[in-house]
Amino acid sequence: GIQVEQSPPDLILQEGANSTLRCNFxxxxxxxxxxxxxxxxxxxxLFYIPSGTKQNGRLSATTVATERYSLLYISSSQTxxxxxxxxxxxxxxxxGAGTRLTVKP
Amino acid sequence: xxxxxxxxxxxxxxxxxxxSLKCEQHMGHxxxxxxxxxxxxxxxxxxxxxxxxxxxxxxxxxxxxxECPNSSLLNLHLHALQPEDSALYLCASSQDLQGARxxxxxGQGTRLTVV
Numbered sequence: 440g441i442q443v444e445q446s447p448p449d450l451i452l453q454e455g456a457n458s459t460l461r462c463n464f465x466x467x468x469x470x471x472x473x474x475x476x477x478x479x480x481x482x483x484x485l486f487y488i489p490s491g492t493k494q495n496g497r498l499s500a501t502t503v504a505t506e507r508y509s510l511l512y513i514s515s516s517q518t519x520x521x522x523x524x525x526x527x528x529x530x531x532x533x534x535g536a537g538t539r540l541t542v543k544p
Numbered sequence: 545x546x547x548x549x550x551x552x553x554x555x556x557x558x559x560x561x562x563x564s565l566k567c568e569q570h571m572g573h574x575x576x577x578x579x580x581x582x583x584x585x586x587x588x589x590x591x592x593x594x595x596x597x598x599x600x601x602x603x604x605x606x607x608x609x610x611e612c613p614n615s616s617l618l619n620l621h622l623h624a625l626q627p628e629d630s631a632l633y634l635c636a637s638s639q640d641l642q643g644a645r646x647x648x649x650x651g652q653g654t655r656l657t658v659v
Contacts, residue, residue, distance in 0.1 A: 470646045480581070480632050482650040525586055530641045531600055532577065532648050534586035 441466045443528055445535035452516050452542050460511040460538045462526035470530055471502055473511050476523045476537075485511070485524075516542045547571075550635050550651035558659055559625060565654045567618040567635030575599075575641045576618040577648065578610060579634040587634055593618060594641045625658045632656075 442465035452458055462471070473485040486493050486500040488509065493500050497516075502509040513520055523537045548569045557563050567576065575594050579587035592600035593612040607629075609621040618635060632653045639645035 472648065474650075480634075480653045480655070482587070482634065482636075484647070484649060487647040527587075527648075530575075530638075530646045531589055531592055532579075532587075532636065533589065537586050 441468070441528060441533055443526060443533055443535035445526060445538050447538060448536065449539045450541070452540070454516060454518060454542055454544050456516050457512070457514045458516060458540070460513070460524050460540075462509040462511070462535055464507050464528050467504065467507070468528040470528060471509055472527050472532070473500055473509070474525045474527065476525060478522065482525070513540075518542050518544055548635055548637055548649050548651035550654050552654060553652065554655050556657045556659060557622065557625065559627070562621070562623045564622065565620040565633055565635075565656075567620075567651055568616055569637040569649075570616055571637065571649070572615075573637035573639050574615060575638045575646075576612060577636040578618070578620050579636065581632040581634060581653075592641070599641065622656075627658050630657045
């Protein structure tokens with residue numbers, strides 16, 4: 440089956456810093472989503488982005504389907520951005536291992 | 545409305561108990577999913593239903609039995625579980641499994657403890 444790899448596994452930032460999270464996948468995909476899992480376990484939809492670029496406030500994402508990767512950009516990070524960020528691909532939503540982000544005040 | 549509702553939020557059950565987890569959505573979605581998530585791990589797919597028919601079963605042990613009685617409701621029946629089955633169980637739904645209508649929305653999960 441398709442392999443999904445996320446990097447880095449852990450990231451610690453000072454509040455206000457910018458960051459880039461990466462999701463690589465081993466085969467072509469027809470669906471890619473980015474999620475933020477909060478400390479209570481809720482998976483919050485960030486982007487549905489099988490290709491192209493989208494922006495939502497301080498967050499933006501780019502998927503280059505032909506090169507099999509997607510990037511999530513977080514600008515001016517806040518402590519509330521802390522949590523685990525997952526990418527998931529294809530119609531049966533296969534998840535990467537996630538990036539655990541900690542934003543320190 | 546992008547709400548998927550799971551009940552109960554927390555469940556403690558003994559190894560000889562039978563219990564059920566419930567998931568409901570009223571977005572008209574025709575694909576529904578069960579995931580299991582252990583601590584510090586990503587969600588793992590268990591089952592997918594499409595148009596109320598089981599589409600994917602990821603070789604899940606028979607002590608987990610899914611049921612999709614109608615297009616809005618998905619159940620997970622639990623029987624004779626083991627302590628290692630303790631986890632967060634997540635339900636999700638999407639419009640469809642095909643094409644561009646596959647954006648999935650998740651419920652808040654049921655945190656299950658088997659004692």
